[in-house]
Amino acid sequence: xxxxxxxxIKAIELLISGDSYTWSAVAATLKVSxxxxxxxxxxxxxxxxxxxxxxxxxxxxxxxVLDTLLALPTVFIGLLVYAFISSxxxxxxxxxxxxxxxxxxxxxxxxxxxxxxxxxxxxxxIDPGLKLTLISLxxxxxxxxxxxxxxxxxxxxxxxxxAYGRVLTEVGISMMVGGNIKWHTxxxxxxxxxxxxxxxxxxxxxxxxxxxxxAFTVNLSLSFLRKK
Amino acid sequence: xxxxSFVLIAALAAALSxxxxxASWAGQSLMMATTTSTDNTxxxxxxxxxFEKETGIELKWTATGxxxxxxxxxxxxxxxLLVHAPGxxxxxxxxxxxxxxxxxxYNDFVIIGPDSDPAGIxxxxxxxxxxxxxxxxxxxxxxxDDSGTNKKEKLLWKDAGISLPDKEKWYVQTGQGMLAxxxxxxxxxxxxxxxxxxxxxxxxxKGGNAPLKVLVEGDQILLNQYSVLTLDPKNCPNAKYxxxxxxxxxxxxxxxxxxxxxxxxxxxxLFIPNAK
Numbered sequence: 001x002x003x004x005x006x007x008x009i010k011a012i013e014l015l016i017s018g019d020s021y022t023w024s025a026v027a028a029t030l031k032v033s034x035x036x037x038x039x040x041x042x043x044x045x046x047x048x049x050x051x052x053x054x055x056x057x058x059x060x061x062x063x064x065v066l067d068t069l070l071a072l073p074t075v076f077i078g079l080l081v082y083a084f085i086s087s088x089x090x091x092x093x094x095x096x097x098x099x100x101x102x103x104x105x106x107x108x109x110x111x112x113x114x115x116x117x118x119x120x121x122x123x124x125x126i127d128p129g130l131k132l133t134l135i136s137l138x139x140x141x142x143x144x145x146x147x148x149x150x151x152x153x154x155x156x157x158x159x160x161x162x163a164y165g166r167v168l169t170e171v172g173i174s175m176m177v178g179g180n181i182k183w184h185t186x187x188x189x190x191x192x193x194x195x196x197x198x199x200x201x202x203x204x205x206x207x208x209x210x211x212x213x214x215a216f217t218v219n220l221s222l223s224f225l226r227k228k
Numbered sequence: 229x230x231x232x233s234f235v236l237i238a239a240l241a242a243a244l245s246x247x248x249x250x251a252s253w254a255g256q257s258l259m260m261a262t263t264t265s266t267d268n269t270x271x272x273x274x275x276x277x278x279f280e281k282e283t284g285i286e287l288k289w290t291a292t293g294x295x296x297x298x299x300x301x302x303x304x305x306x307x308x309l310l311v312h313a314p315g316x317x318x319x320x321x322x323x324x325x326x327x328x329x330x331x332x333x334y335n336d337f338v339i340i341g342p343d344s345d346p347a348g349i350x351x352x353x354x355x356x357x358x359x360x361x362x363x364x365x366x367x368x369x370x371x372x373d374d375s376g377t378n379k380k381e382k383l384l385w386k387d388a389g390i391s392l393p394d395k396e397k398w399y400v401q402t403g404q405g406m407l408a409x410x411x412x413x414x415x416x417x418x419x420x421x422x423x424x425x426x427x428x429x430x431x432x433x434k435g436g437n438a439p440l441k442v443l444v445e446g447d448q449i450l451l452n453q454y455s456v457l458t459l460d461p462k463n464c465p466n467a468k469y470x471x472x473x474x475x476x477x478x479x480x481x482x483x484x485x486x487x488x489x490x491x492x493x494x495x496x497x498l499f500i501p502n503a504k
Contacts, residue, residue, distance in 0.1 A: 087304040097305050179290030197405040198268050199433055
């Protein structure tokens with residue numbers, strides 16, 4: 001128990017003193033999660049929209065596959081990505097192993113199904129009356145879609161927040177693909193895993209608290225977005 | 229409007245990934261896979277800045293078990309290895325994965341356990357100690373991760389004529405690093421085998437008053453040899469063999485050997501240099 005309190009104190013110390021080790025992990029985490037969020041939103045939102053808005057053959061099967069992908073374990077994604085970007089893998093020449101970009105690729109695979117599945121559910125659940133009303137008011141196809149999207153903006157925000165939470169906190173991909181290299185690919189979560197492995201529990205707690213603080217800041221700014 | 233924002237997102241993503249990519253590309257750099265013990269004890273954090281200053285080569289390392297480190301080398305994902313499983317290393321070179329092997333330093337393995345010593349192993353030979361643990365069914369914590377330490381521990385059981393107690397209740401396989409395993413061992417009040425360096429690190433974390441004590445030590449079989457291995461350019465033509473050799477020679481050189489000798493925790497030496 002004692003390490004909880006000392007961890008809390010240490011977290012404040014690390015933040016105030018601008019500890020370069022901590023900040024390098026914070027920077028790595030922010031960089032990698034931003035890239036993977038941009039990529040997964042860029043791919044997941046349109047896919048989710050198509051899946052939720054249009055009716056086509058095989059749609060249900062596709063939804064089932066997507067929902068199953070929500071259960072992908074992060075270590076497994078890590079291994080999968082490693083197989084491709086390892087120097088003996090088909091994409092070895094890109095030199096992505098042990099880089100933040102490599103981690104971002106894995107995290108995109110992690111976040112994409114979350115964004116797509118939640119977006120699809122939200123779009124599916126739009127009040128069917130809305131579409132009818134819009135069409136009867138003389139809205140074109142483009143305007144109908146845009147209005148529908150506007151209606152569900154908070155739902156999409158929720159999809160993004162959920163995916164972000166997952167990306168920010170995963171360890172498996174960062175460890176396997178990034179290699180937990182000090183000053184380079186050591187993220188907050190791999191640093192926590194390392195400190196815990198070294199038995200430095202209070203350091204682990206301190207870093208964990210800082211990670212929660214990052215998540216809090218991000219969500220706080222998003223909630224302001226919601227008010228406007 | 230939607231299309232525009234997607235273009236924007238794509239552009240941002242591209243810019244960011246470029247940024248992330250360039251950050252890890254500057255200058256000559258060498259990628260090493262090593263074991264948790266060299267990293268967790270702080271040896272590399274202490275030693276490598278000297279290497280970088282003297283050679284101008286940036287050294288990055290990933291710390292895993294020896295099993296995974298060897299695998300990373302086999303697949304050419306790193307340039308050089310610092311590991312501690314002599315048997316596996318020699319087989320590795322024979323298989324055409326490794327090229328040069330240089331012994332750098334050693335410490336020794338010890339069996340640690342609670343002061344109360346429920347199986348009464350204190351001062352016994354290593355084989356007798358393991359037999360006593362088995363007959364008393366005392367908790368024994370194993371890394372269980374095919375690391376160098378784990379390989380050695382399995383060898384000790386075999387040496388004592390005991391088949392690996394893989395499924396026994398008292399045999400706890402953590403699948404974690406050495407310090408994490410020692411912490412499990414402390415919680416369970418069990419025995420475990422550890423390299424002395426990590427044990428001293430554990431002691432220093434406990435303020436020199438650690439609940440687990442060294443109970444068995446000094447056997448020749450408990451020697452823990454660390455070596456630098458380069459990768460065979462035939463298997464890994466893209467690995468930086470020249471830089472790896474520079475690193476190997478530096479580690480075996482007088483300067484690094486002295487630095488290793490001077491590395492202490494709680495006033496105790498963690499590694500003893502022995503490059504020839």
